[in-house]
Amino acid sequence: QKEVEQNSGPLSVPEGAIASLNCTYSDRVSQSFFWYRQYSGKSPELIMSIYSNGDKEDGRFTAQLNKASQYVSLLIRDSQPSDSATYLCAVNSDNYGQNFVFGPGTRLSVLP
Amino acid sequence: DADVTQTPRNRITKTGKRIMLECSQTKGHDRMYWYRQDPGLGLRLIYYSFDVKDINKGEISDGYSVSRQAQAKFSLSLESAIPNQTALYFCATSDPRLSDRGFLGYTFGSGTRLTVV
Numbered sequence: 055q056k057e058v059e060q061n062s063g064p065l066s067v068p069e070g071a072i073a074s075l076n077c078t079y080s081d082r083v084s085q086s087f088f089w090y091r092q093y094s095g096k097s098p099e100l101i102m103s104i105y106s107n108g109d110k111e112d113g114r115f116t117a118q119l120n121k122a123s124q125y126v127s128l129l130i131r132d133s134q135p136s137d138s139a140t141y142l143c144a145v146n147s148d149n150y151g152q153n154f155v156f157g158p159g160t161r162l163s164v165l166p
Numbered sequence: 167d168a169d170v171t172q173t174p175r176n177r178i179t180k181t182g183k184r185i186m187l188e189c190s191q192t193k194g195h196d197r198m199y200w201y202r203q204d205p206g207l208g209l210r211l212i213y214y215s216f217d218v219k220d221i222n223k224g225e226i227s228d229g230y231s232v233s234r235q236a237q238a239k240f241s242l243s244l245e246s247a248i249p250n251q252t253a254l255y256f257c258a259t260s261d262p263r264l265s266d267r268g269f270l271g272y273t274f275g276s277g278t279r280l281t282v283v
Contacts, residue, residue, distance in 0.1 A: 063207070086269045097256055098209070110260040141219070142208070146269050156209040 056081040058145050058157035066163045073130040075160050077143030081153075087119055087126045090142040092159065097159070098142055102128060133164040168274035169193045172257050178281045179247050187242045187278050189257030199272065200224075200232060200239040202253040209256065215240055247282040254279050271277045 057080040066072045075089075086105050090098035104110045104117040104126065116129040126145075129138055143157040170269050172190045189198065199214040211224030213232040221232060229251060233241045243250055257271040 058208075086271075088271050095254075095279075097277050097278075098272075099272050100273070103271055142273075146271075148269070154211070154235055158208040 056145075056153070057157045058066050058143055058155050060141075060143050060157040062158060062161045065160055066165060068131070068136060068165050069133060071133050071160055071164075073133045073137065073164070075114050075128040075130075075141050075143075075162065077128075077145075077157055078124055079126070079143075079145045079155070080090045081145065081155070082124065084121075084145045084147045086123075086146045087117070088144040088146070089115075089117060089126075089128045090144060090156075091137075092140045092142055094131050094140075097143040130162075133162075135137050135166050138162055138164045170257055170259055170273055171276040172255075172278050174278060175276065176279045176281075176283060180283055181248055184245050185244045185247055185280070187241045187244075187255055187257075187280070188241075189242070189261050189275055190238050191273075191275075192238065192272060193259050193261075194237075195259035195261055196237060197272075198234070199258040199260070200230075200240070200257045202226070202251075203256060203277075204253050205239045212242065244280075247280075248250075249282045250283060252280060252282050 060080050067131045078152045089102040093099045102117040112118045114131045118127045126130045140159040142159045171233045173188045200212040201209045203209050213254040231243045255278045261270045
């Protein structure tokens with residue numbers, strides 16, 4: 055059973071702080087890793103993808119991947135109240151999307 | 167207009183009724199998926215289709231069926247709805263082309279909130 059685990063939260067951070075979201079996965083052959091943001095009652099929106107070990111930065115977002123530890127994280131710098139949402143970690147082990155496994159999500163609350 | 171459109175947005179139905187959720191997309195993607203989302207359980211794959219003649223069961227297909235009417239249309243049916251099928255349902259598509267690194271991820275529709283009473 056392939057699993058993706060996340061702390062459900064809520065994770066509360068003050069406005070302007072760095073929010074750190076973590077995810078671990080069980081399938082060692084996982085190839086691609088994604089972070090989706092989901093506002094309450096809305097659909098998931100892809101914000102980051104990462105494929106190799108290390109850091110990938112996009113604006114205020116940085117994804118970090120450590121395949122040896124089976125760990126992926128998302129850092130949000132200068133957090134804003136508009137970042138308050140649930141963040142879903144997703145892990146894929148093929149090129150077809152049929153082995154896509156989502157974590158349960160971490161709810162982030164950015165306090166003004 | 168949205169790239170992936172789901173109808174209806176909300177639906178309340180009675181136990182035992184047949185209901186169809188529809189999904190259409192303008193992204194030109196061959197690959198389409200149906201997921202359900204339950205609080206604390208995350209997103210779980212119901213069915214997926216890689217082209218019009220291809221239908222595959224996902225993790226939780228029991229109680230559901232699908233129809234791929236065209237490249238752009240993928241419908242999910244509940245033949246006899248039951249209360250534990252109350253959930254948020256999402257249709258998704260994926261680009262069959264790969265980036266230089268691999269799978270590009272999903273684009274989700276806006277979702278259908280289904281309540282079975």
